[in-house]
Amino acid sequence: MNTIQLIAACALLAAATAGFSHENTGHHGHTDAAPQQQAWGIAGDAARATRTITLRMTDDMRFAPAHFSVRQGETVRLRVENKGQVLHEVVLGTQASLDEHAAMMREQPGMEHGEAHMAHVKPGRKGDLVWHFNRAGRFDFACLVPGHFEAGMRGSFTVTP
Incomplete structure (x- = not known):
């Protein structure tokens, strides 16, 4: 590869990965798009x-508490505290949606993403995720930073009618 080709390849790589960062400590970590109903x-x-329910994340790849309960129709502030030394996140979902998202994260570990149902929190920081639990059932949450989900960093929540 000559110098011109090498420079072009580096420029293409830089352009393709620009903005791809998993670190996002915004209030919700999502864009200003209209809220989307989820299961x-x-x-x-x-x-x-x-x-407010506080969810603590640690580098032993666990959440505390690993389960919480809310009432259907309740709006709750999830205060997400990262007590570890590495980036963690909480993503609400179903087991299927979390499995799918985790697979995407393994394929594209630097992928930038942010939705209302997730919060990315840098080490030693806190973030808030405000959620309206308008569907009854048993659901899940997890940290989908590559390797964390696979290490068991997940939990569940119950929405009772």
């Missing part, structure tokens, strides 16, 4: 949150 609920209005 496990919809983005909530912080002013309507009736309580």
